[in-house]
Amino acid sequence: MITEKTVHEFLDELASDSPAPGGGSIAALAGAMGTALTAMVCRLTIGKKKYVEVQEEMESILQEAEELRGELTRLVDEDTEAFNGVMAAFGLPKETPEQQVRRAAAIQEATHEATLVPLRVMKLVDRSLPLAVRVAEKGNKNSASDAGVAALMLQAACSGAALNVRTNLGSLKDEVFVRETTAQVKEILGRAEAGVREALAAVNKAVT
Amino acid sequence: MITEKTVHEFLDELASDSPAPGGGSIAALAGAMGTALTAMVCRLTIGKKKYVEVQEEMESILQEAEELRGELTRLVDEDTEAFNGVMAAFGLPKETPEQQVRRAAAIQEATHEATLVPLRVMKLVDRSLPLAVRVAEKGNKNSASDAGVAALMLQAACSGAALNVRTNLGSLKDEVFVRETTAQVKEILGRAEAGVREALAAVNKAVT
Numbered sequence: 001m002i003t004e005k006t007v008h009e010f011l012d013e014l015a016s017d018s019p020a021p022g023g024g025s026i027a028a029l030a031g032a033m034g035t036a037l038t039a040m041v042c043r044l045t046i047g048k049k050k051y052v053e054v055q056e057e058m059e060s061i062l063q064e065a066e067e068l069r070g071e072l073t074r075l076v077d078e079d080t081e082a083f084n085g086v087m088a089a090f091g092l093p094k095e096t097p098e099q100q101v102r103r104a105a106a107i108q109e110a111t112h113e114a115t116l117v118p119l120r121v122m123k124l125v126d127r128s129l130p131l132a133v134r135v136a137e138k139g140n141k142n143s144a145s146d147a148g149v150a151a152l153m154l155q156a157a158c159s160g161a162a163l164n165v166r167t168n169l170g171s172l173k174d175e176v177f178v179r180e181t182t183a184q185v186k187e188i189l190g191r192a193e194a195g196v197r198e199a200l201a202a203v204n205k206a207v208t
Numbered sequence: 209m210i211t212e213k214t215v216h217e218f219l220d221e222l223a224s225d226s227p228a229p230g231g232g233s234i235a236a237l238a239g240a241m242g243t244a245l246t247a248m249v250c251r252l253t254i255g256k257k258k259y260v261e262v263q264e265e266m267e268s269i270l271q272e273a274e275e276l277r278g279e280l281t282r283l284v285d286e287d288t289e290a291f292n293g294v295m296a297a298f299g300l301p302k303e304t305p306e307q308q309v310r311r312a313a314a315i316q317e318a319t320h321e322a323t324l325v326p327l328r329v330m331k332l333v334d335r336s337l338p339l340a341v342r343v344a345e346k347g348n349k350n351s352a353s354d355a356g357v358a359a360l361m362l363q364a365a366c367s368g369a370a371l372n373v374r375t376n377l378g379s380l381k382d383e384v385f386v387r388e389t390t391a392q393v394k395e396i397l398g399r400a401e402a403g404v405r406e407a408l409a410a411v412n413k414a415v416t
Binding site: 011012014027039142 | 210211212213214215216218219222223225227230231232234235237241243244245247248251252273274277281284351352353354356357358360361363364367368371372374375411415
């Protein structure tokens with residue numbers, strides 16, 4: 001699994017001439033980093049006298065952020081696997097008409113699968129960003145910039161995953177799925193943009 | 209060194225109640241990921257018949273992106289060290305007036321040092337983003353979304369590093385440095401915003 005490599009090795013593998021891991025895995029990893037920073041700010045707030053009023057809320061945010069981090073981290077590897085699935089389908093034999101039909105169907109199925117992974121990243125980010133906003137507003141002021149970076153990483157994760165969803169949608173023939181997913185992407189992107197703006201406004205208040 | 213940990217361990221360490229690594233290291237890492245993806249798209253373009261016209265340019269971008277990735281990766285660890293330096297200065301004894309003076313000076317010096325690291329991240333991103341724009345425009349179209357994610361990660365790196373610079377500037381007494389750095393931050397942020405817009409416009413053209 002790519003997440004079992006060291007950060008150095010991971011970056012080398014990313015930069016290599018193998019297309020996976022690529023932008024899809026990085027979007028998931030950016031999401032995982034955003035939730036990890038959110039969790040850190042919670043931990044740096046919990047137990048501090050000055051923040052006793054938000055202790056319970058921070059504990060509940062911490063638990064949710066850690067769950068989301070686990071899911072987003074798994075998707076780093078899943079995106080790479082899904083991409084390899086698409087490549088495998090493209091590699092199927094295409095000599096006979098039967099093979100061509102089978103290959104085309106396999107490509108559709110694998111691409112559909114590869115669309116669901118970044119879409120899942122987007123949905124997880126959609127749940128993660130409000131947590132980053134909340135810790136930016138109510139968490140330890142000394143960690144305000146960390147909450148801001150959390151929100152920025154989640155936004156990059158969301159936009160990056162959206163690029164991957166849209167690229168895959170371009171090859172899919174299932175019009176209903178394409179239409180519904182396009183609408184979902186747009187909706188989540190809009191919420192992410194509003195979320196990061198809110199988080200950064202809170203951070204700016206805290207650092208100035 | 210934190211970059212010698214596995215991605216899993218890195219995320220655990222990030223989420224922990226230790227303030228370092230924090231947002232500053234993540235900004236540097238996001239920059240490293242952006243340059244790694246830029247390098248990947250170059251490698252997936254070089255040697256392809258369809259892209260023979262941009263082969264030389266892609267080779268030169270690849271070399272520069274890999275240099276920048278090396279520097280940004282080193283800054284992941286350096287940011288953590290600089291932050292620990294600030295913490296160490298705050299931990300100096302403050303019983304006697306002499307100790308108080310020495311401690312205040314040490315805090316100023318360490319904070320100045322901790323400001324230079326994210327500022328360096330911003331300057332490296334400032335050189336990296338035009339490369340991502342170029343590969344989005346001229347690189348392998350099959351990797352367009354990767355070039356887009358590269359630009360998004362670089363933008364998040366730039367904005368995240370800027371938050372860290374500004375937080376540190378708030379504690380610094382050297383007014384000339386504060387004024388000059390504030391101006392630099394603004395200038396680089398403006399270029400980054402324009403750069404990511406350009407890159408995404410090229411990606412949108414390629415994926416639709």
